[in-house]
Amino acid sequence: MSVRKQSSANSPDKDSATNSHNQSTSVRHNRITGSLMMLPGLALLAVFSFIPLARVVVMSMQGTDLFGSPSGFIGLENYITVFTDPSFISVLVRTIIYAVVVVLGRLILGTLLAIFLTRQFKGNKVFRIAMTSTVSVSVAAASLGFLAIFSPTGIINSALEKFNISPVGWLTDPRWAFPTITVVTIWTGLGFTLILLCAAIDAVDPEILEAARMDGATEARIQRSMILPLISPTLFYIAVTACIETLQAFAQINVMTKGGPGQATTTITYNIYTAAFGAGSANFGIASALGIVLFAFVFILTLLQFKLMDRKVSY
Incomplete structure (x- = not known):
């Protein structure tokens, strides 16, 4: 038992x-x-x-001969050459300005257009298709199209001549080349930005917005105090990815200006290309060092974005 x-x-x-x-x-x-x-x-x-x-x-820690073959270990000499180059600081500052303007342009213009496109009006779907279809156009193809528009004998200058206005050096004048490249870069990423923002705004619960309207909130107050906080995760995602994409931009610069006039449109990414392949150059050691510098710069900038902007995102 x-x-x-x-x-x-x-x-x-x-x-x-x-x-x-x-x-x-x-x-x-x-x-x-x-x-x-x-x-x-x-x-x-x-x-x-x-x-x-x-x-x-x-x-990046090796020297290279005239044909680009490694010639031996040289330590940090390539990095010292990069950071002591008189033009490096100006290229770095230009790259930062380029990234900031493009990201802000996509966010501001994309948000305004997305708010417009998510409203109910006649022809809404046609406008949506037209505005978001740019996502199907490659950067190289878009750059060729804008080259035809902004070239010295392009569409815009031809139109200006008809009104007896002097042609503008959109791509040949240092004062205009950088803003022109910036506008083209904003346009090339606008379609994808609109797709994300329109989807985010459409996902907002309409009952919340209707309740705010019944309480007397104006449309401007609804957009500022309700729509923007509710789509802040999407805005944060766009800011981070657009910044990384812009820092790596190459095709539009190579097709439209070749980094010129002078160095007016040269960024770190294009500097890597010219060091490795430009004008018969084969200095892959310097190009690799620039690539590591760009990698570190993108990494640090992304961390800063997460640290400074993540607190303002409403999940």
């Missing part, structure tokens, strides 16, 4: 141990399965991201 009682008393402990063993086995199995499912993605990242990044780091 006592044996039966003892066995019945021990059975819950055995069941608990069995359940714990089964749970640990299940957790282990899930981890192994998850790791196996991540392997293809990690392999692609290793081949196309991690390994190239490691090679760039190594190359």
Whole structure:
């Protein structure tokens, strides 16, 4: 009788141990399965991201001969050359200004257009398609189109001549080349920005807005105090991704101005290209050092955005 009682008393402990063993086995199995499912993605990242990044780091500490082949380890000499270059600071400042203006332009113009496009009016869908269709146009193709518009004999200057107005050097005058490239960059990313913002505004609960209207809130107050806070996660996402994209912008500069006139439209990204391939250059060591500097700059700027802007986002 006592044996039966003892066995019945021990059975819950055995069941608990069995359940714990089964749970640990299940957790282990899930981890192994998850790791196996991540392997293809990690392999692609290793081949196309991690390994190239490691090679760039190594190359940035090597000299290169006239044909671009490594000529030996030189430590931080390439970085010293980059930071002591008199033009580096001006290029860096220009790159920062370029990124700030483009990001603000996309956010402000995109938000205003998205608010307009999400209103109910006749022809709303046509306007939406027209404004967001730019996302299907590549940056290179768009740059060629704008080159035809802003060139010295382009559409705009031809129209100005008809009104006896002197042609403007949109791409040849340092005062106009940088703003022109900035406008083109804003336009090339505006379609994707509008898609995200229109979707975010459409997702706002209409009952909340209707309740605000019944309480006497004006449309301007609703947009400022309700719509903007509710779509702030989308605005934050656009700010971060647009900043990273702008800092890496290359096609529009290469197609339209080649970094000129002078260095009026040269950014760090275009500086990397000219160091590696421009005018017969093959200084891959300097180009790699510039690439690492750009990587560090983008990383630090992204962290600052998260630190300063994430607090103002309403999740």
